[in-house]
Structures are given as structure tokens and as C-alpha cells.
Amino acid sequence: MRMSRWLAGLCLLLSTAAWADDDGALRFCLLAANQPFSLESNESGLEVEIARQLAATLETKAELVWLASASEFEQALVEKHCDLVPGALAEAGTLAGPPLAGVRLTRPYYAAGYHLIRRPDTPSVSELEALGQMRLGIEGDSIVNFTLRQRGQPVQVMFNTDAVVNTIASGELDYGLVWGPVAAWELRHRSDVVLDSMYSVEPRWRFAIAVHNEQTALWRKVDSALQHLLENGDIAQLFADRGVPYLHPDSAGTQ
Numbered sequence: 001m002r003m004s005r006w007l008a009g010l011c012l013l014l015s016t017a018a019w020a021d022d023d024g025a026l027r028f029c030l031l032a033a034n035q036p037f038s039l040e041s042n043e044s045g046l047e048v049e050i051a052r053q054l055a056a057t058l059e060t061k062a063e064l065v066w067l068a069s070a071s072e073f074e075q076a077l078v079e080k081h082c083d084l085v086p087g088a089l090a091e092a093g094t095l096a097g098p099p100l101a102g103v104r105l106t107r108p109y110y111a112a113g114y115h116l117i118r119r120p121d122t123p124s125v126s127e128l129e130a131l132g133q134m135r136l137g138i139e140g141d142s143i144v145n146f147t148l149r150q151r152g153q154p155v156q157v158m159f160n161t162d163a164v165v166n167t168i169a170s171g172e173l174d175y176g177l178v179w180g181p182v183a184a185w186e187l188r189h190r191s192d193v194v195l196d197s198m199y200s201v202e203p204r205w206r207f208a209i210a211v212h213n214e215q216t217a218l219w220r221k222v223d224s225a226l227q228h229l230l231e232n233g234d235i236a237q238l239f240a241d242r243g244v245p246y247l248h249p250d251s252a253g254t255q
Contacts, residue, residue: 025063026051026054027082027083028047028051029072029073050229050238053229065082073085077211077212078102078212085103086207086209088105089205089206089207103210104212106211106223107227109208109249110206110239110246110247111204112180113202113203113204114180115177115180115195116128116175116176117176117178117183117193117194117196118175119174120191124196125196125198126199126200133154134154134174135154136148136153137156137163139178139179142179162186165183165187180245181244184244185243185244188242201247
């Protein structure tokens with residue numbers, strides 16, 4: 001039994017060394033300013049911690065490669081400037097745009113969606129239909145700007161999540177529909193606007209880690225490591241530690 005475990009560990013170390021750079025690290029491409037997921041200035045965020053946990057599980061190190069825009073992810077991965085891209089959209093045919101090409105995706109490890117926000121003294125609702133013709137504050141470049149208009153829901157378009165939050169806090173609007181992780185981060189130190197815990201978040205999108213499609217061995221090991229972190233509740237705990245709502249990927253279907 002001891003010899004079998006030793007051999008398994010040796011195989012893992014040898015296979016990890018084959019993927020890693022000259023310093024023995026796995027390179028993760030991350031956005032330089034994308035809280036709560038990643039922030040270059042202090043190397044913090046959910047994706048940063050997930051990268052470090054994955055690397056530790058694979059008995060190697062995580063090297064962070066910072067990019068200015070998500071549009072750079074595909075080229076950076078295909079040209080092998082990095083080994084892994086966390087937070088890759090795992091759904092096909094959504095309004096969020098096409099998935100990355102030339103890459104292979106791991107199992108999804110979290111899901112996210114648009115959450116309803118309101119003042120604490122405003123009634124909770126479980127679905128948007130309950131709002132009738134009330135206006136919702138939304139971001140102008142969000143998916144819901146299109147989908148809600150298609151449904152005939154009145155909206156108040158604003159520049160960003162912070163503007164939506166402040167408009168609700170001032171009483172100009174009662175509700176907003178904003179991207180959950182960003183909203184939770186914006187509201188972490190506020191009490192005048194809250195996430196509506198009664199609201200059923202639908203639809204939901206799943207996110208995975210992108211690997212170069214030629215890196216089959218790396219993909220298998222990272223996929224297995226993600227399963228381990230999911231089963232242990234480690235990823236859910238990282239979200240909870242930052243006050244960000246965690247939606248299990250099994251709770252989301254293809255949109």
C-alpha cells in the first residue's frame with residue numbers, strides 16, 4: 001500500500017512537471033482588475049485563491065499572469081503564455097457570447113447569475129413577475145438589458161453596478177438586477193442596500209477552467225483536482241469567506 005501511494009505521488013509530480021514552466025509553476029491568466037475574482041495590485045480574489053488551491057493540490061506552485069482584458073484570454077492560452085484560464089464560460093449559445101476556441105474546458109466549478117437588490121425596508125420578491133410594471137435598475141452593457149426589454153419589463157439603464165446601488169439607496173428606484181458576485185462585493189460594507197435572499201436566481205451560467213486543447217494530461221489532472229475541491233466544499237467556502245453568493249454548478253443548466 002505504501003509503495004502504491006509513493007508511485008502514485010511520483011507519477012503526479014512527474015506529470016505536473018511536464019506542464020509547468022521552467023520554475024515548476026502552473027501559469028494562471030487572470031484579469032488585473034476584476035473584483036471579487038482577481039486584483040493585481042495585491043494579488044487577491046476568488047480566482048487567485050482557487051488557483052493557489054489547485055496548484056497546492058497538484059503539488060506545484062501558481063504563477064499569476066495578469067491581463068488587462070478578457071479579450072486577451074484566448075490568445076494568451078493558445079500561444080501558451082499561460083497554462084490555465086479560470087472563469088471561462090462553460091455554456092454554449094448564450095447571449096454572453098461564444099466560448100473560447102482552441103481550448104478544452106474542465107468541469108464547471110461555480111455558477112452565477114443576476115441577483116435582485118433592494119433596500120432592507122422594501123418587500124422581498126421571489127421572481128420578477130411580482131414586480132409588475134415597476135422599473136428595475138440595470139447596467140447598460142448587461143445581458144439583462146436585452147432580455148428584460150424583450151419581456152417588456154421597464155428598466156432604468158445605468159452606467160455600472162455602483163450607480164444602480166446608489167440609485168436604490170437614494171429611493172429613486174426600489175429594485176435592481178445586477179451580476180451577483182459584483183453586487184455582493186459592492187454591498188459588503190453597506191447596510192442600506194441588500195441582496196434579496198428570497199429571489200430565485202434564473203438563469204444561471206456555469207464557469208470552468210480553460211486549458212489548451214493539446215494539454216490533455218493537464219486537463220485531466222486539473223479536472224480531478226477541481227472535483228476534489230468541490231466535494232470538500234473548499235470552493236464554496238472561498239465564496240462564503242468573501243460574502244459572495246455561491247451557486248453550485250449542478251444547479252445551472254445550459255442556457
